[in-house]
Amino acid sequence: MSKGHDDEPIFIRSNWGTSRYVYNPRNPVGMGLIIGSLLFAAIFLYSLRARSSWSEGELRDAVHVAVRDLEATPQTLGPWTGSYVSMIRDALEKSGEGPSTGGLHVEDADDPYDKDADPAVDLFEVTAEDVDTTFCLSVSPPQPEPDMTSVEVSLSITVAEGQC
Template identity: 65%
Template structure:
C-alpha cells in the first residue's frame, strides 16, 4: 500500500542506532529544512571567510589612514615606546579597516644600506598581507633615532607608494 507523503512526519528517528531525531526528506517541510540548513551553513562559512581576510580596498584604505594618523601628531619612539615598524602596524590595526579577526599585517623594514639611490634621511617599510598581492612601500622621515634608554618625540612624514620599495 502506498503511503501519501503528506502523512510523513517532519522529523523521524535516526536509523543510525541513536535515539536522535532528524529531518524527514519525504516530508516537504523536512525537505525545506534540509535545504535551508545547507544554505545557512554555506552562507555562514562564506561570511566567516570574508570577515577574516583582507581585500585590496581595505588594505589600501588602512595603509593611507595609518599614514595620515602617524603624521597628525608627534610620535613617541624610544626604549619602551616602540619603533617605526610597530607604530605602522599599530596604526594600520587601529584604522578600523580590514578583518576583525584572523589575518595579520606584515610590516618589514627595507635594508637600504647598499642602495645609493635611497634617501639618507628616510626609513622604508613594506606592508603586506597573505590575502592580497599588493605591497605598499612607506617612506618615513626623519630616520628613526638611535636606540636610547629615554623616549623621544618625533614629527614624522610618511609617503605611501603602491609597490615594493625599489
C-alpha cells in the same frame, strides 16, 4: 489505503544508535529543512570568509588613514614603546579599515647593502593576505638608535604603491 509523503513525519529517530531526532528526507518539509540548513551554512561560511579577508581598497584606505594619523601628532619612541614597524602596524589596526583580525604585514624594507639608499629615510612595505598590492612607506626622520631615554619625533611619511 496507500501511504503518501504527507503521512511521513517531519522528524524521525536517528538510525545511528542515538535517540536524537533528525530531519526526515522522505517528507517534503523535512527535505526542505535539510536543503535550507545546508544553504544557510554555506552562505554563513562564505560571509565569514569575506569579512575576514582584505581587499585592495580596504588596504589602501587603511594605509592612508594610518599615515595621516601618524603625521598628525608627534610620536614617542622609547626603549619599551617599540619601533617604527610596530608603530605603523598599530596605526593600521586602529584605522578602522579592513577586517579586525590579522592578515596584515609590515616589514622593514631597508637594504643595508644598497649604497644608493637615502640615509635620511627608512623604508617599510605594507602588505595584506589575499591582496597583491604592496605599499611602500618612506618615513623620515630615520628611527633613532635605541637607548634608555624616550624620544619624541614628528614623522613625515610618503606613500607609494608598489615595492620599495
